[in-house]
Amino acid sequence: MMFTLDELETASLRIHEVFAGTPAYAWPLLAERTGAEVWVKHENLTPTGAFKVRGGLIHVEQLARDKRAPNGLISATRGNHGQSLAFAGRRFGVPVTIVVPEGNSVEKNAAIRALGAKLIEHGADFDAAKIEAMRLAQLHGLHFAPSFHRDLVLGVASWALELFRLAPKLDALYVPIGLGSSICGAIRVRDLLGLSTEIIGVQSAGAPAYARSLAAGRPVETERADTFADGLAVRIPDPAAFAIIRDGVSRIVTVSDDEIAAAIRAYWTDTHQLAEGAGAAPLAALMQERDAKAGRCVGLPLSGGNIDLALFRDRVLGGA
The missing domain is CATH 3.40.50.1100 (Rossmann fold)
Structure with a gap:
């Protein structure tokens, strides 16, 4: 899964032939909500609405x-x-x-x-x-075509390269984990750039395969993946992804569906951006760890905005 910075730069150029990257903004209302300087990477604005x-x-x-x-x-x-x-x-x-x-x-x-x-x-x-x-x-x-592959990690790592170059030096970066391509790409970019940013994985409490694997020191399957955040609903960890995550993250935070729903509402009120469950999970984790991250500079990938209207209405707004 290892790639060089030159390979990543080349991949980024190929991607930018299709779309010109995505913006990153520090949102003042999110700063008030969390007590941190929060830089959001808007992967909800790609041509498919996700990273x-x-x-x-x-x-x-x-x-x-x-x-x-x-x-x-x-x-x-x-x-x-x-x-x-x-x-x-x-x-x-x-x-x-x-x-x-x-x-x-x-x-x-x-x-x-x-x-x-x-x-x-x-x-x-x-x-x-x-x-x-x-x-x-x-x-x-x-x-x-698997969901975890070197080409996929190389491609999605470009969002992290853009973020690290757009934002000030980040103290921490929360990244959602489905099968693992996004967080593995972020870990590799951080290491290639020689940064000290703490990378924190985020999983659903109803689908905590990587969190349990990290605690056990080996890949651990779960019987169910029970969450409305479909991008996080994975039962079986990828061994190659787990090895990178194990060596590259400080920890994995699990968030409940209620916390994810609250983060979706926070994104809407504070930024007027619609996040799907996996896209809001990093903000949910930061809100959970608000006291520990107060005064720090934190990055959050809003990894996708593809949430069904009925789910948004009934599960997110219905729980407000």
């Missing part, structure tokens, strides 16, 4: 160049990874099939289809959808 598109562009372009997906590619997702592959597949002429769990986000499913991908619903959760995608890959001769 994942960065990795999808790098991975699918490489597949197209190497002709490694002659019959197309297939992957599993709860939404943003699938949108990123569909977006990149359309750009580079690679047919894309995406498997999502049954009952997945209606609006994310619609966005994947609108980008030209074939959508299949299967299984109770992400991990069951992943097993089905791998089966279909073998059955139909499709290239299976």
